[in-house]
Amino acid sequence: MIELQDVVVAYDTRVILDHINLTIPDGETLVILGGSGSGKSTLLRLLIGLQRPTSGKIFVDGTEITSLNEEEFNKVRLKMGMVFQYSALFDSMTVGENVAFGLNQHSYKSKDEIKAIVAERLDWVGLGGYEDYMPSELSGGMKKRVSLARAIAQDAKFILYDEPSSGLDPITSGTISMLIKGMQSRLGCTSIVVTHDMQSAFYVADRIALLDKGRFIEVSSAEEFKHSTNKKVQQFINGKAEELTISARGV
Template sequence: MIEFKDVCMRFDDKDALKHISLTIRDGETLAIIGGSGSGKSTFLRLLIGLIKPTSGQILIDGQDIVPMSEAELNKVRLKMGMVFQYSALFDSMTVGENVAFGLREHTKLSDADIKEIVHDKLHLVGLDGVEDMMPNELSGGMKKRVSLARAIAVEPSIICYDEPSSGLDPLMTEKIDELIVNTQKALSVTSIVVTHDMASACRISDRIAMIYDGELIAVDTVERFKKIQDARVQAFFRTLRTVKSEKEDER
C-alpha cells in the first residue's frame, strides 16, 4: 500500500528524517512512536504530501507522489482520511456539516445521499443524533469521533491519525483506541497512527515502528517489539510500566 524508499528530510541545517525505508502493508495498522521532535510528525506530513522530501521516494499504490503536482496529489489524497491531533473541526459548521464537508467538496452526490452517509458514519463511531450539534457543545472524545467520521465519509483506503489520544484522559484514550481497532475491522483500511503513547500503540497495532532522532530504529509486531533490547526502545516500555504501576497504586 505505502512504501518509503530511502527518504531524507532536511530543514535548514537539521536532518528531520534520515534515510527512512519502510513498507506499510495493505490493511494493517502501523503505529509510529517516538518522542517529541523525533520526526514522526514529519513522516506523516510527507505521507499526505504536505511537504516534499529532500531525497527519496514515497510510493502509494505503486505511484511515487514526490514529483506529483498539487492537482495530482489531490487525486491521491482522495484515498486518504486524516484525523488531526486536535480534531480540526470547523467551529461555524454543525457536526453534520463537518462530516459532509469532503463529500460536498469532492463528489456530486445528492443532499439526500450525503445526509444518509453522514448518518451512517456517525453511527459507526457511536454518535447517533448529533448532526445538529455545534463543535463547542462536544466533549474532547466526541470531537475525535466526529473527526474520524469525517475522515471515513469519503470511503478512504488509508486513514492517518495524528496523536489521537492527545488531550484525553486514560479512559477516553482506551475508548478511542477501541474505535480505531473497530474502524479498521469494519472498513479493512490501512491505518497509520502517529503517537507517543506506548500503551495505546500496543493496543491498536499490528506492528510498531519507532523513530528516534530522525532514524527508523525498530519495526516489528507488538510482541516482538517488546523484546527488542535497544535501550531507546526499552526506555519507552519503562514509561509504560511506570504508568501501569501508578494505576495499580491508585486502586
C-alpha cells in the same frame, strides 16, 4: 501499500528524517513512536502532501507522490483520511456539515445520499443523532470521534492518526483506541497511528516502529516490540529518561 524509499527531510544542516525506508502493506495498522522532534509528524505531512521530502521517493497505492503537482496530489488525497491531533473541526459548521465536508467538495452524491452517509458514519463512532450539534457543544473525545467520522466518510483506503488520544482521559483514550481498531476491521483500511500512548499502541498495532533522531531503530510486531532487547525501545516503553550529567556552580 505505502512505501518510503531512502527518504530525507533536512533544513540546511538539520536532518529531520535520515534516509528512512519503510513498507506498509495494505490492511496493516502501523504505530509510529518517537520522542518530540524525532520526525513523526513530518512523516505524516509527507504522506498527506503538506510537505515534500528533500530527497527520496514515496509511493502511495502504486503512485510515486513526491513529484506530483497539487491537482494530481488531490486525487491521491481522496484515498486518505486524516484525524488531526486537535480534531481540526470547522467551528462555524455543525457536526453533520463537518462530516459531509469532503463529500460535498469531492463527490457527485445527492444531498440525501450524503445525509445518509453522515448519519451512518456518526453512528459508527457512537454519535448517532448529533448532526445538528456545534463543535463547541462537544467534549474533546467527541470531537475526536467526529474527526474520525469525517476521515472515513469517503471510505478512505488509508487513515492517518496524529496523536488521537492526546489530551484525553484514560477511559476516553480507550474508546478512541477501540474505534481505531474497529475501523480497520470494518473498512479493511491501512492505518498509520502516531502516538505516545503505549497502551493504545499495543492495543491497535500490527507493527510498531520507533523513530529516533530521524531513523527507525526498531520496526517489529507489537509482541516483538514489547520484548525487544533494544535499550532505547525499553526506555520508551517504560518511560525511563536517560540520565543527565548536571554540573552545579557554587552552592
